[in-house]
Amino acid sequence: MIAGVLRQFADYVEAGGWVMPPLVLCTLLLWFAIGYRFAALKRGSKRGVRNLLRRHEEKGRQPNNDGVLVRALARGTSIRDSRPNNLRALLDDAFSDEQQEIQRFNTLIMTIVLSAPLLGLLGTVVGMIETFDSLGDMSLFSQSGGIAGGISQALITTQMGLAVAIPGLIVNGMLHRKQKDIELELAQLKDMLCSDYRNNPTPCRINRP
Template sequence: MSMNMHEYILMSKDLFNAGGYVMLPLIFCALLLWYGLGYRCWALRTPRKKTIHDMLVLYSKQPDQLAKSIVEQAAQRAVSLNAPDRKHLRRILDEAFYDYFKEARKFSVLVKTTVVIAPLLGLLGTVMGMIETFDSLGSMSLFTQSGGIAGGISQALITTQMGLSVAIPGLFLHGFLHKKQQKIERELTQLKELMCTQAATGQTTG
């Protein structure tokens, strides 16, 4: 088992060396991307499917019930802020819901930026590898200290592969999470409008 791990470490080291200087920022981008995606998967989770009305009824009857999603937290907060003599409820909810909208969008820009940067870094590595290849062809050097023709081609292919390997899964997951974000934002807006409508008409949740 330790031998296999040792071989894996050596293989990773060889791959890193073959990719050149671009591999370090690519790995950094991969870490940032998966940290942002992991956080967004956790923050945008929807444990149970409840309607907006069901959430309001639940938290009006059980205000201490654990809220497991952003919309449930917002519903719990909205019920606690809604009082018969509460004036300017819309402004109060706008201020209270700002944090929930912010939480739903957190790390979205980071993920989107990383998805764009990763293939560009891979392209940079490709260019650097091709320069090394043409330099070696010009001097007719199959092998040099920096790798020669084989090293240049290897660097070009490895960095291209690494850039795409980071960007493609991130692109699909970002699209999926962005749809969940938009759905949560719509539900937050619906929740706010429902509370304001009930307050204006004097209705109570239940």
């Protein structure tokens, strides 16, 4: 059964012409990047930032509990407890790694989403050129497929390009909204850590440009 499915897929790729291998590669890269972002955008807790901070103060970091906010909270409280004079700048620097992590592969996904329909359109143009060449030569059948092969290639590449782009656009839109929510929570966490520190005898000095 698996061999039959693979054979059908190979025939499908072959029918689409030379544009299909790049589209298949784009598909693999796209879903690898989406899977990576799913894992990277794990918060680590369902609690809000304020409740998460309070629980951390009471019980400390919980074992086997990983995620962006949990890691940032552990790092941020550790820096705060060292009582530096430039807490805000140190928090910005400490959280930058987490911010880069949650943004990783976003550009790659958007590039693939935008380029896949263009590759499909290129395959469509190639297929139509073959169709018109066959009409000009009055060859309904040829080694490359003639009219039927040209039309088939045009439709297959268009279909494949849209099949790659549309799900990728929808899923990445959801991931992008989640990324923005986490970025807001990281900013809120920094403000709360600085606010708590500011209420102590040693104030939190905020660097301003």
